[in-house]
Amino acid sequence: xxxxxxxxxxxxxxxxxxxxxxxxxxxxxxxxxxxxxxxxxxxxxxxxxxxxxxxxxxxxxxxxxxxxxxxxxxxxxxxxxxxxxxxxxxxxxxxxxxxxxxxxxxxxxxxxxxxxxxxxxxxxxxxxxxxxxxxxxxxxxxxxxxxxxxxxxxxxxxxxxxxxxxxxxxxxxxxxxxxxxxxxxxxxxxxxxxxxxxxxxxxxxxxxxxxxxxxxxxxxxxxxxxxxxxxxxxxxxxxxxxxxxxxxxxxxxxxxxxxxxxxxxxxxxxxxxxxxxxxxxxxxxxxxxxxxxxxxxxxxxxxxxx
Numbered sequence: 001x002x003x004x005x006x007x008x009x010x011x012x013x014x015x016x017x018x019x020x021x022x023x024x025x026x027x028x029x030x031x032x033x034x035x036x037x038x039x040x041x042x043x044x045x046x047x048x049x050x051x052x053x054x055x056x057x058x059x060x061x062x063x064x065x066x067x068x069x070x071x072x073x074x075x076x077x078x079x080x081x082x083x084x085x086x087x088x089x090x091x092x093x094x095x096x097x098x099x100x101x102x103x104x105x106x107x108x109x110x111x112x113x114x115x116x117x118x119x120x121x122x123x124x125x126x127x128x129x130x131x132x133x134x135x136x137x138x139x140x141x142x143x144x145x146x147x148x149x150x151x152x153x154x155x156x157x158x159x160x161x162x163x164x165x166x167x168x169x170x171x172x173x174x175x176x177x178x179x180x181x182x183x184x185x186x187x188x189x190x191x192x193x194x195x196x197x198x199x200x201x202x203x204x205x206x207x208x209x210x211x212x213x214x215x216x217x218x219x220x221x222x223x224x225x226x227x228x229x230x231x232x233x234x235x236x237x238x239x240x241x242x243x244x245x246x247x248x249x250x251x252x253x254x255x256x257x258x259x260x261x262x263x264x265x266x267x268x269x270x271x272x273x274x275x276x277x278x279x280x281x282x283x284x285x286x287x288x289x290x291x292x293x294x295x296x297x298x299x300x301x302x303x304x305x306x
Contacts, residue, residue, distance in 0.1 A: 016281050023159045026099070028077035028087060029056055030277045031138040032109060032147075034077065034286050039169040049074050049090075052278035055253050056082055059225075061089040064275050069094035072105070073158055076151065079108030080115060082135035104157055110135055112150045113143040113280075116204050131187035138276060139206035141181050141290055148173055163193050178289055187294055190303035197234070197260060197268065199250035202275055208292070218258045235265055242267030246301045251275040269300040 025046040027033040033048040040046070049065050050056045056078070059065075069075060071091050077083050091100055099105035115133030121165070137143045152170030156163035192211035199218045207214050216237060220230040238244025248259045248270040259270040273293050274283040282292040297303070 002242070023155060023162075024071055024073045025155075026072035026075045028075075028083050029138070031144070031286065031289075032078075032151075035144065035148055035151060035173075035269060035278045036155075038173045038286065039148060039160040039166060040155060041165075041169055043159070043165060048278055049086075050276060052276045052283075055251075055255050057085060059083070059086040061086050061093065065090055066093045069099065069178040070096050072096065072099050073107050074107065074154060076107045076109060078110055078135045078137060080110040080132040080135035081130050082110075104154065106191075107151060107154050109147045109150075110137050112146050113137050113140075117201065117206060134201060134204045136275070137205055138203050139203060140176065141184065142209065144286060145177055145181075147172055149175070149211055169176055176287075180290070184290055187298070188303075191294075191297055191301065194297075194301050194303075195244070197245045197248045197259075197262065199248075199254045202251055203249055203273070206273075210297075211230040218248070218250070218262070225255075231258060233260060238262075238266050238268065241257040244268070247271055247297065249273055252279050258283070271296050271300045273297070 014196055022045040023040060023043060025036045025038060025040070025044050027035075027046060027048045030048045030052050030185050033046045036046040046069055049068075050059055072094075075091075077087060095134075096105075097103065101108065110133070115135075115137070117130070117134035119131065137147075148170055150165050155166040159166070190208050193213065194210075195213045195215045196207070197216045197218065198214055201217065201222050203212075203214070206212065216234055218226040218231070218234070220227055226282040244266065245268050248262055248268050249257050250256070250270070250272055252272055252274065256270075256272075262268060272280075273296055274289055275283060276281040277283055277289050279289070280292050282291040282295070
């Protein structure tokens with residue numbers, strides 16, 4: 001009789017909580033947090049390991065992050081070894097087998113898009129190379145659409161009671177997203193062919209989308225900070241009259257010194273672009289992220305935006 005009372009008490013206390021529980025989503029980067037919230041609305045509780053003002057390559061595997069991974073139903077990361085320096089440790093220490101790579105609870109966003117920048121060979125002398133391709137896939141909104149579909153399907157699989165809601169959330173987001181892309185591409189028409197110098201190889205997908213031409217990088221090789229000798233060689237390459245490029249691009253967490261040095265000597269305007277949601281005051285969600293990127297690029301390149 002006592003066992004029956006305990007069982008009944010268990011059902012009374014715990015069933016309502018489980019029935020109304022949120023899908024817990026741990027994301028490695030803010031763009032996937034924003035996307036999970038767009039699709040899941042109030043049915044998900046999403047967090048991000050990183051924020052927009054830090055380099056996602058370098059993150060400390062803090063106990064608080066380990067705890068969040070341990071409790072997660074779904075882990076969403078860019079992949080392509082962007083998080084190779086810290087994610088494996090988080091997954092190992094969290095001891096949550098359901099969110100390990102290969103399981104339904106793990107989604108590698110870059111695996112559902114066409115990766116750019118896959119090197120023919122990998123050599124330590126080439127710096128911080130990504131053998132699987134460039135991981136910054138969020139810089140092309142068409143990639144966001146592909147990840148959205150995969151993410152919605154994964155949410156529905158993990159939380160079948162709310163599958164119809166995730167399907168509806170995905171469809172509604174993609175409809176608004178397609179309209180937004182059409183508007184952005186119309187605005188960005190004048191950017192095609194503009195030449196850019198980038199601090200790091202963070203903008204490959206943006207360049208591909210907008211048909212920008214990357215003529216140089218401030219880093220001598222990926223992951224190695226700009227050096228005086230490399231900047232001097234860039235000045236010789238680009239010329240002191242500003243004719244060698246139309247803009248110098250860096251992310252908010254990258255030092256301004258190199259881009260400002262080159263701007264002052266070559267007359268090429270430098271611009272800080274948000275690499276993800278929260279990277280600027282204006283970039284508060286996925287839609288305003290791309291609005292702000294275009295606003296900033298058009299301003300420094302003299303584009304018409306129409």
